[in-house]
Amino acid sequence: MSTASREFLRRAAEKSADLNHREILRRVVDNCNTSMDSGRLRFANWEAARQRCHEIKWEALNNLDRYLLEFEQRVKDRGGYVFWAENSAEACGYITDLAISRGVHKVVKSKSMVAEEIHLGPALEKVGIEDIETDLGEFIVQLRKEAPYHIVSPAMHLTRKDIAALFKEKLGDIDTDDPQELVAAARRALRRAFFSAEMGISGANFLVADAGMIALTTNEGNARLCTSVPRIHVAIAGIEKVIPRLQDLALFWPVLATAGTGQPITCYNTLTGGPRKPNEVDGPEEFHVVLLDNGRSELLADAERRDVLHCIRCGACLNACPVYRTVGGHTYGTTYQGPIGSVLTPHLRGLNEFQHLSYASSLCGACTDVCPVKIDLHHHLLENRRDAVRSADRPFTERIGFKIWRWAMQSEGRFALAGWFARAAMRIAHSMKLEGTALDPLGPWSKNHASPAAPKRSFRALWGKANGAD
Amino acid sequence: MAQTESASRDKILARIRAALREPAPRHEPASQPKTIFAPVTEALARFQKECATNITECIVTPNRRASASAVKDVLASIPPGDVFVQDSPELRQFAEEWSKDRSIQWSSEGPPRESSQATITACEALVAQTGSVLVSAACGGRGASVVAPVHIVIATVDELVPDLDAALASVLERGIVSVNSYLCLITGSSRTADIEKILVMGAHGPRRLIVFLSLA
Numbered sequence: 010m011s012t013a014s015r016e017f018l019r020r021a022a023e024k025s026a027d028l029n030h031r032e033i034l035r036r037v038v039d040n041c042n043t044s045m046d047s048g049r050l051r052f053a054n055w056e057a058a059r060q061r062c063h064e065i066k067w068e069a070l071n072n073l074d075r076y077l078l079e080f081e082q083r084v085k086d087r088g089g090y091v092f093w094a095e096n097s098a099e100a101c102g103y104i105t106d107l108a109i110s111r112g113v114h115k116v117v118k119s120k121s122m123v124a125e126e127i128h129l130g131p132a133l134e135k136v137g138i139e140d141i142e143t144d145l146g147e148f149i150v151q152l153r154k155e156a157p158y159h160i161v162s163p164a165m166h167l168t169r170k171d172i173a174a175l176f177k178e179k180l181g182d183i184d185t186d187d188p189q190e191l192v193a194a195a196r197r198a199l200r201r202a203f204f205s206a207e208m209g210i211s212g213a214n215f216l217v218a219d220a221g222m223i224a225l226t227t228n229e230g231n232a233r234l235c236t237s238v239p240r241i242h243v244a245i246a247g248i249e250k251v252i253p254r255l256q257d258l259a260l261f262w263p264v265l266a267t268a269g270t271g272q273p274i275t276c277y278n279t280l281t282g283g284p285r286k287p288n289e290v291d292g293p294e295e296f297h298v299v300l301l302d303n304g305r306s307e308l309l310a311d312a313e314r315r316d317v318l319h320c321i322r323c324g325a326c327l328n329a330c331p332v333y334r335t336v337g338g339h340t341y342g343t344t345y346q347g348p349i350g351s352v353l354t355p356h357l358r359g360l361n362e363f364q365h366l367s368y369a370s371s372l373c374g375a376c377t378d379v380c381p382v383k384i385d386l387h388h389h390l391l392e393n394r395r396d397a398v399r400s401a402d403r404p405f406t407e408r409i410g411f412k413i414w415r416w417a418m419q420s421e422g423r424f425a426l427a428g429w430f431a432r433a434a435m436r437i438a439h440s441m442k443l444e445g446t447a448l449d450p451l452g453p454w455s456k457n458h459a460s461p462a463a464p465k466r467s468f469r470a471l472w473g474k475a476n477g478a479d
Numbered sequence: 480m481a482q483t484e485s486a487s488r489d490k491i492l493a494r495i496r497a498a499l500r501e502p503a504p505r506h507e508p509a510s511q512p513k514t515i516f517a518p519v520t521e522a523l524a525r526f527q528k529e530c531a532t533n534i535t536e537c538i539v540t541p542n543r544r545a546s547a548s549a550v551k552d553v554l555a556s557i558p559p560g561d562v563f564v565q566d567s568p569e570l571r572q573f574a575e576e577w578s579k580d581r582s583i584q585w586s587s588e589g590p591p592r593e594s595s596q597a598t599i600t601a602c603e604a605l606v607a608q609t610g611s612v613l614v615s616a617a618c619g620g621r622g623a624s625v626v627a628p629v630h631i632v633i634a635t636v637d638e639l640v641p642d643l644d645a646a647l648a649s650v651l652e653r654g655i656v657s658v659n660s661y662l663c664l665i666t667g668s669s670r671t672a673d674i675e676k677i678l679v680m681g682a683h684g685p686r687r688l689i690v691f692l693s694l695a
Binding site for chain 2: 036037040041052053054056057058060061063064067070071072073074077078087093094095099143144145146149162163164165167168169172188189191192193195196199200204220222228229230231233234236237238248255256258259260262263270273274275276277278279280281282283284285286289290291292296300302306307309310312313315316383
């Protein structure tokens with residue numbers, strides 16, 4: 010068992026037993042799901058919207074080279090720079106070199122999952138550049154030195170009392186748990202940062218090929234300040250974020266908002282392309298886009314699972330997932346949590362180390378039903394399990410168990426014999442109180458569940474008797 | 480840096496091209512395209528209804544002159560400090576009325592100061608479907624509609640389009656996308672629900688968004 014897997018199981022056991030944590034999680038997630046349910050009703054046909062999103066993303070991904078080159082050309086025409094990074098080290102290297110060469114001391118960042126993925130914050134700190142998260146949720150988890158808890162709501166595991174205590178300790182000028190006051194305190198602290206930073210770093214919700222612009226969606230307006238005030242703007246995005254046409258946003262903007270938070274549309278949907286033009290009032294002097302591969306082209310090569318790259322990071326599958334709702338975001342120990350994280354992480358960081366995530370699912374399919382771009386999430390989890398069995402290390406008991414199963418399923422007699430052994434083994438285990446111990450092959454299950462008593466007769470025997478075959 | 484750039488670019492593109500030799504399966508499109516959004520019929524009524532939902536103050540006036548006078552009343556209700564105004568011939572006309580009580584900073588004089596109390600701009604389009612205001616860098620710059628705590632938009636009913644699709648088509652057609660480095664679709668004022676999902680207005684941007692929509 011990998012270290013990541015052991016840690017996952019340990020944290021999952023701890024978090025699922027923490028009833029207070031589960032209550033917070035349940036309240037917040039239920040709230041999201043209720044909003045999303047009513048949000049979907051604003052569409053004349055939500056299913057048609059999902060289908061169309063799927064088609065647009067399919068077109069973009071299956072012509073990815075063409076649309077990326079179109080995007081690159083248009084950004085260059087607008088006076089911006091495009092850097093292609095194969096991995097985290099190259100992406101971080103480009104950004105830190107740029108910051109150093111331009112004399113940057115302070116960076117303001119608007120929420121970016123890709124920045125989390127490549128660990129950009131620590132890379133900047135390492136070269137002595139101060140890095141400040143400006144999305145309120147990200148700002149809070151940064152002050153706590155924690156990873157984001159959820160793709161969309163990074164601080165959703167915290168109560169206002171937790172945040173009040175944190176602000177009192179770190180910001181100093183506040184002592185209340187009123188959300189309005191807490192937000193005002195963060196606003197004051199971050200305003201100072203926006204107006205003193207030399208570089209703003211953002212992610213991108215979409216890279217719009219025909220316009221040569223990046224699209225950013227925020228409610229708070231922090232991404233707008235990040236991309237307007239500092240003299241350099243760097244946007245970082247996975248190569249899969251490209252969409253063909255500006256007009257596709259007429260569908261994606263409402264869909265992202267509905268699936269993400271249940272809003273009809275998010276407050277600020279911004280498009281930026283290039284630095285400030287000579288006749289414009291403000292804006293950065295330099296505009297850079299970092300296009301990150303980091304394992305995405307390998308996932309692209311897997312036609313069966315290429316649609317994983319359709320993901321618009323709305324977080325709906327996290328909210329729908331019974332596993333996420335029980336164990337919470339930090340248990341995963343990954344940048345992307347929940348069903349999409351469980352599908353994606355083994356591809357980005359190695360199947361052997363992260364195969365356990367494919368099993369952190371009941372395969373109920375709630376994630377697939379809710380996905381606004383129709384990613385077949387639960388089948389992909391099943392495919393990852395298949396691949397794990399083929400190529401990764403699986404426990405000895407599992408391999409033997411399935412060998413016996415295969416042997417037993419091949420004839421009626423073998424099946425009856427195996428059934429007799431199993432019932433006998435259950436009786437012995439029960440009488441010796443072995444259930445849930447290391448000697449019990451069903452240990453992980455029976456540790457937390459009471460086993461039923463072993464039946465005296467097999468189902469086949471009962472069936473035969475009931476149907477008068479005896 | 481330049482060396483690495485071209486090398487990685489070529490490698491990534493080569494991998495993408497190799498990856499795409501096998502097409503991905505897809506959910507087949509419906510034979511009859513289905514309507515995704517119900518068409519917007521009464522644009523003005525819809526715009527007002529959506530504004531009420533997304534917490535935009537939408538005030539309908541008979542003409543632009545009346546809008547300008549109404550702006551004066553709003554300015555009287557906000558704390559002292561600069562008012563940042565998009566420098567356009569039309570707004571210059573109205574400024575005389577506003578500048579009696581407030582000092583005005585024009586967008587041609589530089590970006591808005593952090594201390595500014597309100598911003599007054601025009602817009603590129605109003606979207607009935609979502610109750611949104613579409614602005615570009617030409618509307619006083621990027622900071623205009625986000626730095627000050629109050630954003631006032633002076634618009635006419637001619638700028639109202641039924642839906643997002645029409646709004647994006649319109650800015651493409653009029654060359655606004657290629658001319659500007661920045662566009663923003665604004666729907667309501669800045670908000671956050673990052674603390675216990677409790678809605679708080681005015682996270683980083685304006686606490687109030689006021690649209691004066693004149694019928695002529």
